[in-house]
Amino acid sequence: MGFLVRLRRYKDRILSLFSNDIGIDLGTANTLVYVKGRGIVINEPSIVALNTKTGQIVAVGAEAKNMLGRTPQHIQALQPVVDGVISDFEVTSEMLSYLIGKAQAGHSKLLGPRVVVGVPSGITSVEVRAVRDAARAAGAREVHIIEEPMAAAIGIELPVHEPQGRMVVDIGGGTTDIGIISLGGLVNARNARIAGDRFNADIVSHVRNEFKLLIGDKTAEELKIALASVASRGERIESYARGRDLVSGLPREIALTDQDIRNALGHSIEELIESVKEVLETTPPELVSDIMQRGIYLVGGGALIRGLPEFLTGSLGVPVNVDADPLTAVVRGTAVVLDDMERYREALLTSDDELVPTE
16 A cells, blocks of 8 residues: 555544544435434435525425425525536535535534535536535535446445446436446446436326326325336225316316326336446447346436336346345445545546546
């Protein structure tokens, strides 16, 4: 081990006595926050309620999500992270400031925290800088960025430094990140805008077209969680949805089945499979051989869609492995990186990094 590596590790240990180490999975749907020594302390929706008259933040996270569709005109519920990247810098800074402050409540130290943030693959240098600046504006003294497929692979304890291909598919809220990892880096990656939010929109559209009922995103998400599957489970599963009848304009309740939701999601699921195929088709054959042997690793909220692993296996001819806790894979990866920054330094991005190209 080189002298400089030992010196940096020693410096990190000393500074950690005076500041917190924080890992953040900055997602479109939810943001998870890890604090070294305490574990995952926050898992809240990435939503901010803003008073447009005063410009003040009214609520953040779960409290803001509960306001969706129920606020007066001057209160807007905003998603500052869209498709995995910052769409509103100031609101994102406020959200991060709130979450970092909440994570450190009662445990703050002399210096600002060292932060590792997971972001989608293929993010541009401008977007990297926006994430870094937002975290610094929120009080971080040091900010490191890692692409989510790499963070997820580290979080589920894959041997990312070995000269063998590993494929991770992270189906999040705004994007699906598909990455091929070998020798500690991303060899091939694709970022597809086919994920949880798209599935919700599919359900809203299907219910509107087939049942002439207008429902909100929150109701669509509840239906997705209750009914989403890609294959029949041999029994009819039902759930109820309330909304506004498009003909009468009055409230109405309908029953929906798992088959209705399969019909709603079918096209998007096929697009998702095509995206995975395209990454495999542009990956070096030796790495594809490794993936055929070891399988695809599925993480993120979309991994919980019933029957999806088996459907992927049938469509691709590749085994699919689902992590026991797919929702926390990325933030667990940031935790591992914080524990040994030197070991994973080459996996981190800087504003000047040449990022893995995506299609």
